Amino acid sequence: MSFVERFRNSLAGRLTLWFVGPAILFILLMSVGLYVAVLQTLAWRDNQVLTKRAMTVRTLVLAANVDVDYLDHEVSEDLEGPRQLFIRIAGPPRIGTHETPGMPDRSFLSPGGAAVAAAEPRYGVAVVGERRFRTLELTVPLSAAGGGGEVLIQAAIDTSLDGTELALYEELLIGVALAALCACAVAGWYIVRYQLKPLDRLVAEVGRIDYSTLDHRVTAEGLPTELQQYANRFNQMLGRLQTAYQALQRYADDVAHELRTPLNRIQLEAELALREPRPAEAYREALESTLEECQHLSAIVQSLLFLARAENGQARLALEPMNVAERLETIRSFFDGSAADAGISLRLTCDPGLTIDADPTLFQRAISNIVSNSLAHTPRGGAVSVEAHREATDIVVTVADTGEGIAPEHQPHVFDRFFRSDRARTTDKDRVGLGLAITKKILDLHQGSISLESNVGAGAKFSLHFPATHIAKG
């Protein structure tokens, strides 16, 4: 990246550019304004002088007895000075023509000559050779009593030296503007750099945070307000990241543990079987046991895969209109036998006309996982009741048992992966602890929700809300 590109891409560079750009514009505008004002002032002052003299002459020629000699004196009064004034008085023969020596050509001043007659003064500019003049022309009609006719009064002021003065002024303005420009740029750059220092500190601090220091927080004190907000938000994000990372680590640990146990059993089984020659029956025994462990492993992997896909948004629903009662009846028939064996009464209450748009396989899987869980936690003589009804736009399926209930401290974790209360762990060694997590995920996929009510010793009741209508997915 070239220096220019780096400068343009840097915040300090951009801020400086944006700061200096308008400053330059203002300085330029101001300089031009000043220059124009000076020109205007000069012209205005010259016109004032010309007008005053012309009016004096006008008074003289309009007097009852025109003193012709005095007119001569009047036109030759201002022969000295850098801004010399010239006057011409041209009237009828009794007044005659009087003009200051060196007065520019009459026709040049007024191309139409006396034909251009106006009582009002006309201002103008004339250039004769190297010399520049500001001019005024005035026609004064004489009264009939005084002999009639009219007098042309012309006045010109030599402004040739203004050019030199203005050039000096121009140079001064340009010099000041350039100096201001440089000062602005340099000051702007340093101010911006200085003000952005906390940002550098922040960047350095953030850069020091990695997976092993996720508990570190960025210091917000001493930062400008805007950056403080940023630092606070960043710290909040770090908090979430830390939680997620810890969950991920715990999850990886759990997965490793869950897989390690059956893997270890397989390894031991195979190793022991091969240690010494055994009867065929012993080998068969070992292989069968190994196969059981493999099936267990395979079930864990399938369940984890389902959860992972659902979380990545890869799992898609095959929604179809589905009779809820029929599906629940299938589930009841599936679990009927084992419920009866366990001495638990499995009841189903459902309006036969209840229908919903859902993925039938996943719907069944969700409910089965809950029913299976409830059956496992209900003692002999207890009951598991499955019930479904419409609630506003939702279909609500509740599964209630008369089991030992779930302790309040365990309730928030019931839907976590691999969560098992100690009791469940000891009662059923084959239980993986993914069923409820999968059910929750299935409800999420259906944009529904699941809730749990339970008191220790008074059973547990799961409520599954399936919305009747879905936002179309994929």
Add this chain to the structure above:
Amino acid sequence: MKLLVVEDDEKTVRLLRQGFGENGFVVDDCRNGIDGLDAALSQAYDLVVLDVMLPGKDGWEVLSQLRAVDRATPVIMLTARDAVEYRVKGLTAGADDYVVKPFAFSELLARIHTVLRRRREVVPDNLQFQDLTLDPKRFMVTRRGDAIELTSKEFLLLELLLRHKGEVLSRAYIAEQVWDMSFDGDSNVVEVNIRRLRAKVDDPYERKLIHTVRGRGYVIR
């Protein structure tokens, strides 16, 4: 019966060859999608077992190119995807069935037999084994001439076992076929239902027909 196995893992292929060989199939195998498609198009197979993750050309590609020419040869996919995704992709691509890896050999075998039977469209009127007879049309089961009363699910379960007589069916396969059920709890639910069926079909008689194969499932033999 001649099978084509398209699968890139050496050991899996060896084990499948052994398993299919012991069950009376003749097996050809290919290790990548390109060879697999060539073989499937150039020779007549009764069924193709096609892995999804293949070098060269993946299983879905092979399937769609095969189906563009040949609509008849049954194809069973070996997939790492589960049912949800499969339904969206597999059925439209024209596969006949699928088995999710890791799979049990007995399940693959059961599915192959089902697909082959479906293709032949031979549905025997009566399913019979030894002295046990099941009449699907009249919903009747008799053993040694005695009528046996079964619930509808018990009937479906017995019918499934009889259709696959001699084949070991896994609990998951039985749950899926009889109850259209896939769930994540323990699978002793199937065991309980088998026990109830046995109480009616086997217990009163000396010769037991329904057997538990530890680690694999259940079989009528």
